[in-house]
Amino acid sequence: MIHAHVTSWFLGLVLFFVTYMLYKKNAEKKSKIFHMILRVLYLAILATGGHLLAGYLTDPGIVNKGPIIIKGTLGIIMIGLMEIILVQKKRGEGRLLNWVFFWVSLLLVLFYGYAVLG
Ligand code: HEM
Incomplete structure (x- = not known):
């Protein structure tokens, strides 16, 4: 299950950047298709x-949840x-703050996934 999880979030990140580039280029049809795959x-x-x-939460051996x-x-x-970033790009809007949140959250999620939880 951990491999399926890592594969899906990694592919998701790649598709996120591809879709963002396609919205940036105003490639309407392609961006729509990639955005749909990303949502799956x-x-x-x-x-x-x-x-x-669910497995971790119900494991009585793990005390600190x-x-x-x-x-x-x-x-x-x-x-x-x-x-949020993709929908705003589609509308022609862009907010720097969302990118700040994005990179901070990504660093934190990788830190928690690999360093804290191992
Ligand atoms: C884009 C979103 C996400 C990213 C980038 C991400 C990233 C990661 C990483 C790097 C790991 C550690 C993999 C490893 O130990 O080999 C992990 C594990 C895990 N993730 Fe995610 N994740 C995401 C979304 C989610 C969501 C939405 C949930 C829960 C609803 C979740 C729950 C978990 C759990 C429970 C583990 C197991 C931790 C472990 O065994 O070390 N993740 N994830």
Whole structure:
């Protein structure tokens, strides 16, 4: 399940950047298709992450559940930010602050995923 999770969020990130570039180039049809595939990947990220999360939360051997809850919350925030950034780009808007949130959340989620949880 961890491999499916890593594969889906990695592919999701790649597709996010591709879709962003396509919106930037005003490639309407292509960007729509890539955005749709990315939304399916959101579901895969949520399903695999949610499954892992449920396993950890119900494991009586894990006493400190804080970091895993933070990790899951950050993952959901990442998905929200990717969607917000893309929809704003589609409308021709762009907010620098969303990119700041995006990079900070990405660093934190990678830190929690690899350094804190291992
Ligand atoms: C774009 C969004 C996301 C990114 C970039 C991301 C990133 C990661 C990374 C780097 C790991 C560690 C992988 C490893 O140990 O090999 C991980 C594990 C995990 N993620 Fe996510 N994740 C995302 C979304 C989510 C969501 C939405 C949830 C929950 C609803 C979630 C829950 C988990 C859980 C429970 C683990 C297991 C931790 C472990 O075994 O070390 N993730 N994720």
